Amino acid sequence: MDEGGDKHSGYRWEGGYERTWEALREDDTGALISGSSAAKRLFAKKRLAQEAGKRIHIVRHCVLALDLSRSMADPDLRIDRYPNRAGCAIRSLKEFVPKFFAACPLGQLALVILQNKRANIVVPLGGSEARLLNALKDIEVKGFKTGGQCSMVNGIAAAKSMLSAVGDHSNREIIFVVGSLNTIDVTSPFSTIETVANGGIRCSVVSLSAEVNIWKKLTERTDGKYFVPLDPIDISDKLEELTRPPVESSARQGVLVKMGFPQKETDDKYICPQCRTRVKAIPTLCDVCRLSLVSAAHLARCYHHLFPPSTVTPSIPEQKDEEIDLELERSQFDQIKPCVGCNFAPSTVEQGRQFVVCDKCQSSLCGDCDGFIDDHLHSCPGCI
Amino acid sequence: MNETLSRSSLIAVVLDLNPLAWGFRAAQDAQRTSKSESFVKALDATLTFISSYLLMTHGNKVVVVGAHPLGAEILHPSDTYSGNTASMVNRQIEARVNELCRGVLLDETIADSRTSPASRFNNALSKALCCINRMRSEKDLPARLMVMKCGGDFLSHQYLPLINCAYAAEHLKVSIDTVVLEAETDVPVLQQMSDVTGGVYSRISEPAILLQTLLTYHLPDDDARKMLSKVPATPVDSRAVCFKTRAVTDIGYVCSVCLSVYKMLTPICVTCKSVLKLPGMPPSRKRKREK
Numbered sequence: 001m002d003e004g005g006d007k008h009s010g011y012r013w014e015g016g017y018e019r020t021w022e023a024l025r026e027d028d029t030g031a032l033i034s035g036s037s038a039a040k041r042l043f044a045k046k047r048l049a050q051e052a053g054k055r056i057h058i059v060r061h062c063v064l065a066l067d068l069s070r071s072m073a074d075p076d077l078r079i080d081r082y083p084n085r086a087g088c089a090i091r092s093l094k095e096f097v098p099k100f101f102a103a104c105p106l107g108q109l110a111l112v113i114l115q116n117k118r119a120n121i122v123v124p125l126g127g128s129e130a131r132l133l134n135a136l137k138d139i140e141v142k143g144f145k146t147g148g149q150c151s152m153v154n155g156i157a158a159a160k161s162m163l164s165a166v167g168d169h170s171n172r173e174i175i176f177v178v179g180s181l182n183t184i185d186v187t188s189p190f191s192t193i194e195t196v197a198n199g200g201i202r203c204s205v206v207s208l209s210a211e212v213n214i215w216k217k218l219t220e221r222t223d224g225k226y227f228v229p230l231d232p233i234d235i236s237d238k239l240e241e242l243t244r245p246p247v248e249s250s251a252r253q254g255v256l257v258k259m260g261f262p263q264k265e266t267d268d269k270y271i272c273p274q275c276r277t278r279v280k281a282i283p284t285l286c287d288v289c290r291l292s293l294v295s296a297a298h299l300a301r302c303y304h305h306l307f308p309p310s311t312v313t314p315s316i317p318e319q320k321d322e323e324i325d326l327e328l329e330r331s332q333f334d335q336i337k338p339c340v341g342c343n344f345a346p347s348t349v350e351q352g353r354q355f356v357v358c359d360k361c362q363s364s365l366c367g368d369c370d371g372f373i374d375d376h377l378h379s380c381p382g383c384i
Numbered sequence: 385m386n387e388t389l390s391r392s393s394l395i396a397v398v399l400d401l402n403p404l405a406w407g408f409r410a411a412q413d414a415q416r417t418s419k420s421e422s423f424v425k426a427l428d429a430t431l432t433f434i435s436s437y438l439l440m441t442h443g444n445k446v447v448v449v450g451a452h453p454l455g456a457e458i459l460h461p462s463d464t465y466s467g468n469t470a471s472m473v474n475r476q477i478e479a480r481v482n483e484l485c486r487g488v489l490l491d492e493t494i495a496d497s498r499t500s501p502a503s504r505f506n507n508a509l510s511k512a513l514c515c516i517n518r519m520r521s522e523k524d525l526p527a528r529l530m531v532m533k534c535g536g537d538f539l540s541h542q543y544l545p546l547i548n549c550a551y552a553a554e555h556l557k558v559s560i561d562t563v564v565l566e567a568e569t570d571v572p573v574l575q576q577m578s579d580v581t582g583g584v585y586s587r588i589s590e591p592a593i594l595l596q597t598l599l600t601y602h603l604p605d606d607d608a609r610k611m612l613s614k615v616p617a618t619p620v621d622s623r624a625v626c627f628k629t630r631a632v633t634d635i636g637y638v639c640s641v642c643l644s645v646y647k648m649l650t651p652i653c654v655t656c657k658s659v660l661k662l663p664g665m666p667p668s669r670k671r672k673r674e675k
Binding site: 106268307 | 639
């Protein structure tokens with residue numbers, strides 16, 4: 001599918017050749033250096049650069065709508081012990097939930113099941129990771145029961161009933177994971193799409209079968225994303241993309257949200273600072289006084305969205321194919337210092353190609369550390 | 385023999401090499417008791433710990449990173465020597481520590497009041513994690529991290545990168561053990577780091593029990609710890625600090641745009657400068673806040 005959300009890129013078969021094999025390179029031992037990891041890194045860098053300096057939605061309220069209609073029983077997607085589309089969807093959602101809370105600790109998730117033309121709210125909006133995972137596990141234990149057909153309008157209605165109670169400060173989203181090629185509705189889906197769009201709810205769809213026009217319309221109208229994953233692993237990748245806080249399109253007024261920072265007692269329990277109720281795990285809402293409880297660490301974890309790592313430039317810049325200047329490359333290679341993170345010095349030019357220089361502190365970083373910093377550490381060891 | 389029992393592992397030790405903190409502690413101890421904890425003794429205990437770790441299982445590996453107020457240095461492995469014999473590793477670390485401490489003491493910028501006198505643990509920890517990440521990419525090893533800090537300053541300037549390190553470690557499935565050599569106060573950020581990653585936090589008030597604590601609580605690996613009796617847990621302080629007044633707060637107001645924390649309601653966020661809509665509240669709560 002078209003990755004960048006370009007709506008007019010046309011179909012895959014209309015495009016020119018993509019020389020994917022040229023991304024492969026051989027290292028000194030003859031093993032192939034996969035281009036995909038390099039491409040992934042490049043993609044991550046591009047994303048970071050795009051997001052830099054923009055306001056993003058850190059507080060998110062998001063409803064997961066999972067289709068469990070008959071079409072999800074199709075075994076065309078399967079992996080390990082997950083026999084069908086429904087299984088693969090559950091597998092990916094189980095990865096999605098912790099990642100979502102890692103990226104937005106102040107967010108809330110709900111789960112809606114679309115089945116038999118109805119939409120059942122299985123888990124209402126809340127900040128508890130365990131509750132969602134239990135619900136997903138429950139479906140797995142029951143053997144991925146599917147049945148009937150899927151209804152988009154009912155799904156949206158159920159999600160809207162929960163999201164309408166959420167204040168304007170939060171980004172309200174619905175993420176559909178569907179396998180159905182049709183939607184059975186009582187009213188016109190087009191008018192529903194209009195109401196959703198006017199309500200400021202962003203809808204994203206991961207379609208496990210094929211691109212379906214009505215779902216695509218929904219995402220286009222509501223500024224969401226539309227994905228058709230290629231295989232079970234790809235579902236997780238696409239969902240991971242949805243865990244990232246979206247860039248704010250129009251400036252909204254901020255609000256102050258009241259929050260409690262409970263202390264952890266010696267017996268692994270937390271005590272709500274407002275009403276002294278004991279809570280098992282955070283982040284969550286206090287059962288008694290509905291105060292959202294987080295720890296300072298959860299908040300600190302979000303800040304990397306606001307302060308992205310510094311940019312880097314390759315130590316050996318890419319040269320045009322026609323005239324590779326080996327002399328120049330060699331001299332550039334000789335100037336590479338050992339990595340500031342892991343003290344690793346490149347022994348061959350091929351390894352040297354992976355090295356980058358931090359634009360801020362001019363220290364040298366190896367490819368491994370650079371990727372690690374972008375994904376997890378969020379700050380260069382040379383800068384801090 | 386069982387595969388899991390004989391599996392070698394990796395430990396990264398972050399050592400505090402801050403001459404000011406060690407000197408201060410020695411002076412404090414000398415006042416309080418006749419025995420004083422010198423840096424040499426603590427280093428001895430750490431080296432014993434490292435040797436014991438290397439001798440636990442064949443193929444165990446160790447990374448030692450020294451943190452000081454000017455930055456952090458990887459003490460082991462280095463280009464000149466990267467072997468794994470316990471005695472050789474010890475000798476190398478000792479030599480490098482000597483060299484480094486001398487360098488730090490001679491540096492005049494350390495006495496400058498503008499620079500923070502705390503060791504740069506954020507730097508040291510990110511280096512240690514990068515090392516673990518690299519060694520893991522070559523061979524998949526279970527790994528842990530141990531941080532030893534002298535003195536009870538709160539490292540509040542390093543809070544953000546340290547918490548980022550903790551979550552990065554959690555992703556790598558590396559638990560962070562923390563040891564604080566301090567008589568009175570806990571260091572909340574280190575407590576939180578151990579809490580996030582499932583490591584053990586211990587504060588050592590008596591100089592004599594350092595080695596004992598290291599060997600009983602911190603030497604066993606994650607699997608062995610399940611079978612041992614639990615380490616006495618301390619309450620973890622995870623309260624936030626108000627961005628305006630720097631006061632510790634347990635109920636605060638968080639800006640929805642940039643997540644700044646305020647103890648009191650404020651109309652404009654000091655960090656992102658956005659005008660904030662104040663939440664409507666029932667009058668009873670208002671009275672409470674005014675106290």
